[in-house]
Amino acid sequence: MSFAWATPYEPKSDLARWFDDRLPLPRLVHGAVGGGYPVPRNLNYAWNFGVLAGIFLMIQIVTGIVLAMHYYASADGAFNSVEHIMRDVNGGWMLRYAHANGASFFFIVVYIHIFRGLFYASYKAPRELIWMLGLVIYLLMMATAFMGYVLPWGQMSYWGAQVITGFFSAIPLVGEPIRVWLLGGFVPDQAALTRFFSLHYLMPFVIAGVVILHIWSLHIPGSSNPTGVDVKTEKDTLPFHPFYTAKDGWFAGFFLLLYCAILFFAPNALGHPDNYIPANGLSTPAHIVPEWYFLPFYAILKSFTVDFIMPAKLWGVIAMFGSILLLFFLSWLDRSPVRSGHYRPVFKRFFWILVIDVFVLGWAGGSTPTPAVVAISQIATAYYFAHFLIILPLIAKFERPMPLPSSITASVLHGENEESAPYGLAKTAPVAAV
Amino acid sequence: MIRKIGPIVGLGFVFVLFLSLFSGLSAYFQAPPEATAEEEFHKHPKKLHLASDGPLGHFDRQQLQRGFQVYKEVCAACHGLKLVAFRDLAALGYEEPEIKAIANQWLTEVPSVNPDTGEVASRKAVPSDRFPSPYANDTAARAANNNAYPPDLSLMTKARHNGPAYVHSLLTGYEAQQPAELLKKFPAAKTSPGLYYNPYFANLNIAMPPPITSDGQVTYADGTMATVDQMSADVSAFLTWTAEPKLENRHRWGLVVLTFLLFATILGYLSYRNIWASAKRKVAPVGPLDPANMARREEAKDERGIAG
Numbered sequence: 001m002s003f004a005w006a007t008p009y010e011p012k013s014d015l016a017r018w019f020d021d022r023l024p025l026p027r028l029v030h031g032a033v034g035g036g037y038p039v040p041r042n043l044n045y046a047w048n049f050g051v052l053a054g055i056f057l058m059i060q061i062v063t064g065i066v067l068a069m070h071y072y073a074s075a076d077g078a079f080n081s082v083e084h085i086m087r088d089v090n091g092g093w094m095l096r097y098a099h100a101n102g103a104s105f106f107f108i109v110v111y112i113h114i115f116r117g118l119f120y121a122s123y124k125a126p127r128e129l130i131w132m133l134g135l136v137i138y139l140l141m142m143a144t145a146f147m148g149y150v151l152p153w154g155q156m157s158y159w160g161a162q163v164i165t166g167f168f169s170a171i172p173l174v175g176e177p178i179r180v181w182l183l184g185g186f187v188p189d190q191a192a193l194t195r196f197f198s199l200h201y202l203m204p205f206v207i208a209g210v211v212i213l214h215i216w217s218l219h220i221p222g223s224s225n226p227t228g229v230d231v232k233t234e235k236d237t238l239p240f241h242p243f244y245t246a247k248d249g250w251f252a253g254f255f256l257l258l259y260c261a262i263l264f265f266a267p268n269a270l271g272h273p274d275n276y277i278p279a280n281g282l283s284t285p286a287h288i289v290p291e292w293y294f295l296p297f298y299a300i301l302k303s304f305t306v307d308f309i310m311p312a313k314l315w316g317v318i319a320m321f322g323s324i325l326l327l328f329f330l331s332w333l334d335r336s337p338v339r340s341g342h343y344r345p346v347f348k349r350f351f352w353i354l355v356i357d358v359f360v361l362g363w364a365g366g367s368t369p370t371p372a373v374v375a376i377s378q379i380a381t382a383y384y385f386a387h388f389l390i391i392l393p394l395i396a397k398f399e400r401p402m403p404l405p406s407s408i409t410a411s412v413l414h415g416e417n418e419e420s421a422p423y424g425l426a427k428t429a430p431v432a433a434v
Numbered sequence: 435m436i437r438k439i440g441p442i443v444g445l446g447f448v449f450v451l452f453l454s455l456f457s458g459l460s461a462y463f464q465a466p467p468e469a470t471a472e473e474e475f476h477k478h479p480k481k482l483h484l485a486s487d488g489p490l491g492h493f494d495r496q497q498l499q500r501g502f503q504v505y506k507e508v509c510a511a512c513h514g515l516k517l518v519a520f521r522d523l524a525a526l527g528y529e530e531p532e533i534k535a536i537a538n539q540w541l542t543e544v545p546s547v548n549p550d551t552g553e554v555a556s557r558k559a560v561p562s563d564r565f566p567s568p569y570a571n572d573t574a575a576r577a578a579n580n581n582a583y584p585p586d587l588s589l590m591t592k593a594r595h596n597g598p599a600y601v602h603s604l605l606t607g608y609e610a611q612q613p614a615e616l617l618k619k620f621p622a623a624k625t626s627p628g629l630y631y632n633p634y635f636a637n638l639n640i641a642m643p644p645p646i647t648s649d650g651q652v653t654y655a656d657g658t659m660a661t662v663d664q665m666s667a668d669v670s671a672f673l674t675w676t677a678e679p680k681l682e683n684r685h686r687w688g689l690v691v692l693t694f695l696l697f698a699t700i701l702g703y704l705s706y707r708n709i710w711a712s713a714k715r716k717v718a719p720v721g722p723l724d725p726a727n728m729a730r731r732e733e734a735k736d737e738r739g740i741a742g
Contacts, residue, residue, distance in 0.1 A: 041713065083517050083589070086680070093680045094687065238713055246709040250702030257695045264688025265489040268592060276593035276677075277585075286636065305454040315450055322447070332436040371462045375455055382451040389444025393437055411738055 003038045003222060005234040006031070032219065038237035039244050040225035042408050046120075047223065049113040051248040052255055054211065056106040061204050063099040064148075071151065073197035075190045078153035079278045097267040103145050104270045105259045107293035110138060119351055120228060121339040123330040126221045132328055133214040137207055139324065142294070144203040147196040149291055150188070154275030159288045161188040161196070167301075170314040187281055227411045228339025229404055236408035287368060295365030296358050297323065302369060303381040319381065326388050333388060336396040338404065346399040350391055357383045471623035475616050477607070477633040479599035484671050490689075492682050493675055495527040500654055501672025502526060504665050507652050508645050509587065510541060512579065515565040517588035518676050525679060533561045542566045580628050582641030591670065592677040598670040600634065605666035607634040608644040 009027040011017035020026050030036040070089050072081035085092035114134070117123060123131035146164055150157045165183050169175040184191025222231060231237055238244070262269060270292055274285050290298050297320050304315035326333075341348045357380050364377035405411035485494035502523070505515070520537040528536070543556035544566045559566060567586075569575035576583050591597030612631045617624060625631045629639040646669075649661045658664060675681070 080517070087517065087522075093684060097684075242709050243713060246702070246706040250699055250706045253695055253699030253702045257692060257699060260688065260691050260695060264684055264691060267684070273593050273595055273597070276589040303451060303454060306450065306457050308450050308453055312454070319447055322443075326440075326443075329436050329440065333440050335437070371458060371467065374458055378451050378455040378458070382448045382455075385444050385447040385451075389440045389447075393441060 003231065003234070003237065005237075006036050006038050007239065009034075009036060032215065033245070034241045035239040037219065037222075037240040038231070038234070039223050039240050040231055040236060040408055041238045041243075042225050042227065042412055043223065043244070043247075044226050045251065046112070046116040046226075048248055048251045049109050049116060052109045052252060053106065053113055055252055055256075056102055056109055057204065057207060057211065059102045060099065060106060061208070063095050063102060064201070064204065067095055067099055068201060071197075073151065073194050075153065075193055075279075078151060078193060082152045094263075097263050101259065101263045101267060101270060103148065104291070104293065105255075105262075106141070107145070109255075110141065111293075114138065115355065118330075118354075119341040120224055120226060121334065121336075121341070122224050123327075124334070124339050125331065127218075127224060128331045130214060130217045131330070133210055133217060135324065135327055137210050137214060140203055140207045140210065144200060144207065145291065145293070147200040147203070149275075150193065150196045151200060152275060153193065153279045155277045155279055155283075155285050156272050156275040156288070158188055158279035158281065159285055160290055161192060163288055164290075165192075167317045167320075170311065170317045172314070224339065225408060226340060226342065227405055227408060228343070229406075229408055229411070232407050233409070289366055292362070292366070295363075296361035297365070299361040299365035299377040300381045300384070302365070302374070303378045305374070305378075319385070323384060326385075330388070330392075334392045334396050336399065336401065338401040343402045343404055344395075344399060345402065347392075347395050350387060350395065353383070354387050357387070471616055471620040472637055474619075475613065475633055475638055476636065477603070479596050479603040479634060480606075482599040482602045482667060482670060484598055484667075484674060486671070486674055486681055490685060492685070493525075494671065496656055496658075497668050497671045498526045498675050499528070500656065500658060500665075501668035501670070501675075503654065504646070504652055504669040505587070505672055506536075506541075508665075509669065510565075510568060512568055512575075512584040512642075514567040514569075514584075514586045515588050515676060516567055516586050517564065518679075519562060519564045520559060521561040522679060526675070530561070537561050537563060540566065542568055545570075580641060584642070587673055587676065589677045591673045597677070598674045601673055602666050602670040603634040604632060604640075605646050605669070606663055608632050 009020065009024075009030040011020050011026070016026055027036075067085065070081065070085045070092065072078060074081075082096065085096050087093075089095075117131060117134070146160070150161045161183075165179050165188070168179040168182060171178060180186060183189075184195060222237075225231075272289065272291075289295070300323055301316040301320045304312045304319060306312055306315075308315070310318075336344065336347070338344055341351055360380045361377060361384065364373050364380060367373045485491060485497065505513075520533055520540075523533050523536065524530070537559040540559045544559050544563050546555050546557045547553070548555040567575075568584075569578065572583060591601060594600045609631050612623075612625055623638070625639050629641055630643060631638060632640045646662050646665050649659075651662075652660050652665055654660050678684075
């Protein structure tokens with residue numbers, strides 16, 4: 001895979017050779033995350049979040065499997081079984097808080113990973129499929145997170161399920177029957193809870209499968225890099241192990257510090273208090289809001305308030321799904337030949353406006369919908385669509401990008417002689433520091 | 435193809451959004467929404483400091499015992515605590531015989547079945563029982579309380595924003611008279627009979643009569659002055675424990691885990707520096723935080739951005 005100079009796997013012991021001859025699993029690992037995967041030498045810390053996402057997927061699967069041993073998917077018993085985990089199961093509080101906050105941190109990591117991809121145009125050739133598979137993972141994550149949030153059967157679980165499945169009733173004619181079919185009833189109840197639990201247990205393994213495809217497709221062209229310039233020679237790369245295992249290793253420790261600080265000292269900070277009230281179909285909460293990681297989409301949904309050809313609700317649902325679906329077409333919307341945002345002065349500005357715009361949408365999605373909040377979220381939603389569908393194609397057409405470095409190596413050397421260059425770049429042994 | 439359809443779709447969404455924006459704004463200016471009494475008179479909870487606050491917080495067991503006494507003598511008449519068992523009181527510092535006595539003398543009995551006849555019966559509670567509900571069922575609870583259901587208190591401090599402070603404020607926040615200003619501005623918001631004005635409650639009028647009314651309503655065994663403020667702070671502390679009984683455990687483990695991770699991260703960082711020492715430009719002959727080197731790194735960063 002990837003580059004010609006990738007070092008092939010060499011068994012170090014007779015046992016390893018015996019094993020490798022029969023099942024080349026060590027060879028696969030060596031080529032995927034070992035010394036056999038050459039990686040651009042200039043990656044910055046934005047490139048650490050893919051590995052972190054994998055770590056959080058693992059945390060979620062492990063804590064989730066143990067939680068499922070104690071959880072009881074019953075409309076009468078689910079809420080109390082969660083409290084049983086919190087009070088009577090050994091270390092149960094830690095498992096549950098690790099799982100609930102793990103979901104939040106999984107999304108934080110994935111959002112940084114996605115915005116890294118947007119800034120460095122990881123969606124451009126030859127990496128379109130990596131990007132699309134990533135979006136599939138993201139959609140699966142959203143479905144999994146939503147169904148997981150329903151399981152404690154608190155007020156927000158119940159009413160969240162009510163609102164989200166209500167999207168389907170916006171579809172003309174067949175919408176309402178589809179909604180009832182999906183829920184297994186007219187309102188969320190035992191049938192809905194049991195199937196959500198079943199799917200919530202299944203989906204992470206589907207995600208893991210798509211993650212394998214995501215990484216497989218990544219290893220064909222190899223990782224992108226902050227200059228966006230293709231790898232040309234061996235000098236442009238370093239072996240994944242030990243260089244990037246060491247970098248990912250310490251950074252994972254650092255990020256887990258943040259995660260554990262929340263897990264142990266503010267475990268409910270990212271949740272909603274209403275979910276500590278048992279589900280009650282007769283009492284609607286004052287403000288139904290989803291988990292924080294869905295708030296921007298919630299704002300998009302609520303921004304459409306006028307029936308124009310279609311009902312406003314249908315506009316909102318189409319826009320909400322469209323806001324993610326359009327990302328599949330980015331490679332064709334943004335035709336600039338330059339990948340990295342560092343060399344695109346106009347694109348760079350609009351990228352940061354987009355980041356602010358998404359934060360504004362998140363804020364608007366979580367606020368009480370006063371007329372001012374609704375107006376702001378309408379403007380922010382308009383910018384979101386305009387950014388991807390109108391502004392990006394225009395920038396690609398009119399922007400004059402800055403000159404690119406001739407190679408990754410040239411971007412690492414800041415005009416110094418090769419004699420003073422880092423490991424592997426000097427013709428002779430390094431002489432002295434700059 | 436996509437480049438042709440994309441902008442059309444984009445313009446379509448933008449157009450409908452501006453229609454929505456315009457109709458929202460014109461509706462706002464034609465008929466501005468009227469202020470409500472809740473918006474103007476609802477108060478945020480008062481500050482409350484408990485020993486369990488903060489990352490190193492732990493429970494004040496004396497206070498929890500006092501709070502439990504307030505719950506037992508005041509709140510338990512109407513509010514259940516169904517997620518907590520009598521045996522859990524050991525965490526408050528009660529000895530086993532005391533817990534047995536508390537369970538045995540609890541004001542309601544545990545529903546059961548007469549072993550001889552199979553008829554509905556009740557028995558004295560034992561430590562393994564959860565606190566029995568004061569009412570036989572929800573309908574009975576509503577019937578006894580003017581159709582207002584007294585909620586279970588087990589999770590109350592986690593089920594409200596800023597829970598402990600909210601409980602404390604609610605208990606001490608009753609006002610005998612509605613503010614004259616409120617009645618003048620919103621005559622329709624007059625508290626109806628059977629409700630009580632409390633600005634800390636979401637809709638200002640609560641069905642619960644003031645439960646803690648006078649100093650000395652409870653006689654504390656440890657001699658603490660039982661002021662209204664003290665009693666409601668104590669019961670808030672107790673309900674913080676019922677909602678999060680493993681709080682101290684959590685804080686202790688948090689310190690252990692963070693210390694371990696910090697140590698592992700520092701070691702990981704040092705080995706990262708070590709492994710990359712040969713692969714990075716040597717900009718640090720003296721040390722990475724040498725000001726000259728930092729300036730040089732910044733310069734290098736600027737260059738990379740432009741010329742490369």
